[in-house]
Amino acid sequence: MTLSNLLKQKRLAFNLTQEALAEKIYVSPKTISNWETGKTFPDIESLINLSQLYHLSLDDLLVKGSGIVNDMKDKALVADLSQNRMFQFFGPIMCSTVLFIFLSLNEFVPTMLPANFRVGLGVQVILLIAMAFNVVSAIYFRIRKKQLIERQTN
Numbered sequence: 001m002t003l004s005n006l007l008k009q010k011r012l013a014f015n016l017t018q019e020a021l022a023e024k025i026y027v028s029p030k031t032i033s034n035w036e037t038g039k040t041f042p043d044i045e046s047l048i049n050l051s052q053l054y055h056l057s058l059d060d061l062l063v064k065g066s067g068i069v070n071d072m073k074d075k076a077l078v079a080d081l082s083q084n085r086m087f088q089f090f091g092p093i094m095c096s097t098v099l100f101i102f103l104s105l106n107e108f109v110p111t112m113l114p115a116n117f118r119v120g121l122g123v124q125v126i127l128l129i130a131m132a133f134n135v136v137s138a139i140y141f142r143i144r145k146k147q148l149i150e151r152q153t154n
Contacts, residue, residue: 003061004038010054011036025049041075074148093134100127 011021011032018032025046034040042050051058 002038003041004036006061007032007042007050008036010050010056014054021053024053074151077148093131093138096127096131096134100124100131 011018016024018029018036022029022032026049027046031040031046035042047058047061050056051061
């Protein structure tokens with residue numbers, strides 16, 4: 001049983017409305033709704049208040065075998081991956097692309113760099129390989145994020 005289902009079941013068993021429960025543990029009714037729908041999880045202080053109110057131990061609320069702890073870890077990981085990290089993934093790609101274009105154009109426009117800064121085909125191939133690795137890592141993290149989000153919704 002997920003934490004959200006357990007919280008709703010216990011609230012109904014104690015004949016409490018979301019508003020009444022929110023008043024007892026000093027949170028907003030919207031917070032209770034978010035917990036019961038699985039959008040967010042209670043903080044540790046709220047978990048302690050809930051365990052005292054429902055006469056449950058924290059172990060009963062956060063049983064490792066029930067997947068609650070794993071769900072919390074997944075949500076934390078998705079939140080971490082979601083925090084505007086696109087520039088971290090695509091920054092190296094853009095940097096290596098600009099460098100590759102700059103060095104490739106140098107072959108056609110020799111006045112851009114002095115002769116001792118010009119590079120050959122080998123360096124350009126290495127830059128292409130670096131660009132490919134950057135693209136693959138960006139795709140991997142995007143796929144991993146989608147998998148975690150899908151696992152959360154199931």
